[in-house]
Amino acid sequence: MTNLNxxxxxxxxxxxxxxxxxxxxxxxxxxxQLNEARIRRQTIRELQGLTDAQLEDIGIPRYEIxxxxxxxxxxxxxxxxxxxxxxxxxxxxxQIRSANYERxxxx
Numbered sequence: 001m002t003n004l005n006x007x008x009x010x011x012x013x014x015x016x017x018x019x020x021x022x023x024x025x026x027x028x029x030x031x032x033q034l035n036e037a038r039i040r041r042q043t044i045r046e047l048q049g050l051t052d053a054q055l056e057d058i059g060i061p062r063y064e065i066x067x068x069x070x071x072x073x074x075x076x077x078x079x080x081x082x083x084x085x086x087x088x089x090x091x092x093x094x095q096i097r098s099a100n101y102e103r104x105x106x107x
Contacts, residue, residue, distance in 0.1 A: 048065060
């Protein structure tokens with residue numbers, strides 16, 4: 001151990017603590033991603049269990065369940081982070097293209 005002047009501060013404990021915090025944050029990110037994946041799978045399973053009439057009441061076609069769930073999770077993640085949650089405006093070509101597709105119903 002080195003002799004330290006009375007006016008100096010030993011920063012080694014703070015450096016160790018910083019490493020532990022970085023490790024803890026990495027573990028927290030992994031656990032958060034696992035939880036989000038679980039919620040996503042559960043939501044998709046529940047929506048797929050609904051009838052076509054129930055899905056129509058909600059406003060989600062059966063073939064767009066995954067896309068709707070992904071969009072909702074992204075929107076909720078942005079809200080938690082304080083980002084702008086206003087939907088982006090679609091171009092006219094994409095609106096026309098989506099209007100030309102016939103509606104698909106599951107058997």
